[in-house]
Amino acid sequence: MKIRNISLINYRNYKQLNIELGKDVNVFQGENAQGKTNILESIYYAAFGRSHRTNKVKDLIMWNEKNAQVRVYIEKDRLDKTIDMNLLSDGRKSISVNKVKLTKIGDLLGVLNVVMFSPEDLKIVKESPGLRRKFLDMEISQLDKKYYNSLVSYNKVLAERNALLKSRRIDRNILDIYDVKLSEHADYIAKQRINYINLLNSYGYSIHKEITTNKEEIRYEYKSSFSLEGNLRENLKKELTRKREMDIERGTTSAGIHRDDFLILINEVDAKDFGSQGQQRTAVLTMKFSSLEIIRKVKGEYPILLLDDVLSELDLSRKKFILKSIENIQTVITCTGVENIEEYLTGNYRLFNVKNGSIADGGE
Numbered sequence: 001m002k003i004r005n006i007s008l009i010n011y012r013n014y015k016q017l018n019i020e021l022g023k024d025v026n027v028f029q030g031e032n033a034q035g036k037t038n039i040l041e042s043i044y045y046a047a048f049g050r051s052h053r054t055n056k057v058k059d060l061i062m063w064n065e066k067n068a069q070v071r072v073y074i075e076k077d078r079l080d081k082t083i084d085m086n087l088l089s090d091g092r093k094s095i096s097v098n099k100v101k102l103t104k105i106g107d108l109l110g111v112l113n114v115v116m117f118s119p120e121d122l123k124i125v126k127e128s129p130g131l132r133r134k135f136l137d138m139e140i141s142q143l144d145k146k147y148y149n150s151l152v153s154y155n156k157v158l159a160e161r162n163a164l165l166k167s168r169r170i171d172r173n174i175l176d177i178y179d180v181k182l183s184e185h186a187d188y189i190a191k192q193r194i195n196y197i198n199l200l201n202s203y204g205y206s207i208h209k210e211i212t213t214n215k216e217e218i219r220y221e222y223k224s225s226f227s228l229e230g231n232l233r234e235n236l237k238k239e240l241t242r243k244r245e246m247d248i249e250r251g252t253t254s255a256g257i258h259r260d261d262f263l264i265l266i267n268e269v270d271a272k273d274f275g276s277q278g279q280q281r282t283a284v285l286t287m288k289f290s291s292l293e294i295i296r297k298v299k300g301e302y303p304i305l306l307l308d309d310v311l312s313e314l315d316l317s318r319k320k321f322i323l324k325s326i327e328n329i330q331t332v333i334t335c336t337g338v339e340n341i342e343e344y345l346t347g348n349y350r351l352f353n354v355k356n357g358s359i360a361d362g363g364e
Contacts, residue, residue, distance in 0.1 A: 005073040010065040012038040013357035022350035030354030036334035040306045046072040046083045047112040049105040113303035117288045125280040129261035154185035166251040179240045186257045187233040197222045203290040225259035305331040
């Protein structure tokens with residue numbers, strides 16, 4: 001899978017842009033606030049139907065314009081695909097693949113696989129469980145449409161159950177139905193999350209040891225609000241029953257996959273509370289490169305790797321690890337130029353100079 005072409009109209013600070021990407025490493029170089037990250041964001045949007053920076057479609061549209069367009073042309077072994085996105089200032093959007101309009105975001109997932117690494121990803125380790133769940137949900141949804149659909153169904157039932165709890169007009173028979181439905185959807189979601197954590201452990205162990213020159217070992221451990229031993233569906237139903245009175249009193253659902261988390265352990269110490277910033281950054285780097293390998297295992301090909309201004313945040317050994325590891329992966333990198341990235345790139349690369357929403361091809 002390779003991106004051949006990106007076309008933007010009225011997207012962020014790009015009035016009109018059409019660029020051909022190289023098949024290997026593509027470096028977008030320029031000062032801050034010139035539009036480098038907007039290129040990566042447009043690729044991410046084509047993959048997931050959402051931005052990694054904002055929930056508002058209007059934010060993606062150039063000031064005083066009514067709509068924006070994103071087109072990404074993908075070369076694949078069996079069938080080339082074109083993703084077209086039309087974004088409207090009233091918040092609506094339409095997405096087509098090979099000119100066939102999609103009715104659900106779930107139909108877009110997996111058409112273009114990407115892994116993105118940005119400085120904000122440090123929050124995955126440092127901050128709330130919701131960010132770690134989001135990481136799992138985004139990565140697994142690229143690989144498994146049933147997972148995404150189960151997650152949508154689970155969240156719908158959860159919202160209805162919470163609305164009933166908040167209403168104070170409690171119908172326990174309806175609560176019984178919601179508990180059954182939540183448990184059915186959670187069963188598949190939890191199993192797939194546990195499987196993904198196992199894959200992270202499988203690939204991450206050797207990756208992390210290489211990055212840290214054998215000084216550290218990493219391990220991920222899934223933590224649930226209900227027992228993971230035996231029948232997960234029955235376990236959650238029992239936990240929902242056990243906590244029902246508390247849920248009624250508080251007006252919210254206190255057990256389920258929406259409460260789950262996973263630990264990131266470095267030398268068996270929780271990186272969230274006790275890891276240094278360097279260790280936390282390396283933990284995220286390990287997760288992202290493990291995700292690359294997981295996608296290759298499942299899909300049979302590497303995804304597109306997006307690196308948003310991360311090289312300046314890393315020391316020399318970690319920087320060398322990244323640039324050595326991307327030789328067979330189409331990669332899009334943004335940087336300010338102070339990293340002297342050309343010194344470390346050994347394979348083919350293409351350089352683009354970005355200034356105020358304009359891009360000049362710096363050659364190969």
